[in-house]
Every structure is written in C-alpha cells, then in structure tokens.
Amino acid sequence: RHQPPVEIIAxxxxxxxxxxxxxxxxxxxxxxxxxxxGAHPYVIKTLAHADPSTCSVQDEDMRTPLHLACDRHCNLFEDCEDSNGREPCYDAVRALLSESLDAAVLEDEDEMNPVEYAIMSDADLKLVRLLQKATQKVASASAKKTSPSPQPPLQTEDEKTVSMPSNPSK
Structure with missing residues (x-):
C-alpha cells in the first residue's frame, strides 16, 4: 500500500x-x-538525494525521518497500525545517513535520538553500530569546529611582573 514505485517518485x-x-x-x-x-530503501534514497537537507528536518514532535525509520512502533496513519511493528531497515537507515549524518544526534521532544529508538526497537546490532558510528563522526566534526585555536597559557599580573631572583649562592 505504501510502496510507490521508485520510477514514479523520480x-x-x-x-x-x-x-x-x-x-x-x-x-x-x-x-x-x-x-x-517503511518505504523501500530506494524510495528513501531517491527522496533524500533530491534534497539532503530534508534528512534533518524535525516535525512537530521534533522527529526526523531517521527517528521514524528507527522506530519499530512508528504509526503515521491510524489505518497503518501493526501490533508487532516493523523491523528498522538497515538499508533505509544507511540511505538516510549517506545523505546527511546530522540527524543521528538530534533528539526529539522526548529527548530521544535515533540510536535509542533503534535499541528500543530491537534493531539488529549492525544497524545500531551504523548509527553509533554516524553519531561519533558528527561529534568529532562538531568538536573540531568548536575547539578554540591553541592559546598560550594564561598568566596573572603577578606572574608577568615577578622575576625570579638570581641564585645568590653563585
């Protein structure tokens, strides 16, 4: 029902x-x-590639497409409810991350990130590791951007003006 042909989407x-x-x-x-x-990963890849910025768009619940892809119990429409849910799809998550890693660290209104949704959804360990690596890359890139340039150690006024006396024993 929610599996549009990739050719139509393109x-x-x-x-x-x-x-x-x-x-x-x-x-x-x-x-x-x-x-x-749970659309086919090719559909997700096609949409994400068309506008990578949409990978990090947060909806009114602050959830990104990555949050939704990682949540087994995601029900966007009332008539789509499934008591068992659906397994988070590794290829769909990989398609989203291939266009933008930023969503991997974003939290929703419940202060949950996609990794936490994947773990709660009993996602395969391979998928959890993929999300963890994405999170690490974003954190590393963020640290590089925010780290100040090396500065000389701070000195107090006293340290600047006080000189050590020469050794009187010589």
Whole structure:
C-alpha cells in the first residue's frame, strides 16, 4: 500500500522538485512519510538525494525521518497500525545517513535520538553500530569546529611582573 514505485517518485521529483521539501500540517516531509511507513530503501534514497537537507528536518514532535525509520512502533496513519511493528531497515537507515549524518544526534521532544529508538526497537546490532558510528563522526566534526585555536597559557599580573631572583649562592 505504501510502496510507490521508485520510477514514479523520480518522475514526480523531476516535475515538481520543490515538493520534496514541502511540509504537511505536522511538519512532515515526503521523506518523513516514506521513512515512517517503511518505504523501500530506494524510495528513501531517491527522496533524500533530491534534497539532503530534508534528512534533518524535525516535525512537530521534533522527529526526523531517521527517528521514524528507527522506530519499530512508528504509526503515521491510524489505518497503518501493526501490533508487532516493523523491523528498522538497515538499508533505509544507511540511505538516510549517506545523505546527511546530522540527524543521528538530534533528539526529539522526548529527548530521544535515533540510536535509542533503534535499541528500543530491537534493531539488529549492525544497524545500531551504523548509527553509533554516524553519531561519533558528527561529534568529532562538531568538536573540531568548536575547539578554540591553541592559546598560550594564561598568566596573572603577578606572574608577568615577578622575576625570579638570581641564585645568590653563585
């Protein structure tokens, strides 16, 4: 039901590229819908590649498409409820991360990040490790941006003006 052919998605993007970043009344983009409904990884990759910035768009609950892809119990529509949920898809998560790593560290309104959703959803260890590596890369890049340039050690006024006396025993 929620598995549109990739060719149709690609044609829609060619005809109306601005719709890739359009948001509904809940702040969700087409990528949110695709990730939350378990669309084929090629559909997710096609949408993410068309506008990588949509990978980090947070909806009204502060959830990104990556949060939704990692949440087994994600139900975007009332008629899509499944008591067992769906297994988070490694290829879908990889498709999202290949376009932007930033969403890996974003927290939703419940202060949960995609790694935590994957763990709560009993995701495969391979998928959890992929998310952890993405998180580490973002943290490392962020640390490089925010680390100040090396500065000489601070000196107090006393240290600047006081000189050590010469050795009187010589």
């Amino acid at each position: 044609q829609m993007i060619r005809l109306r590229p601005e719709l890739v970043s359009a948001q509904d009344c809940l702040g969700r983009t087409p990528l949110h819908i695709a990730a939350g409904c």
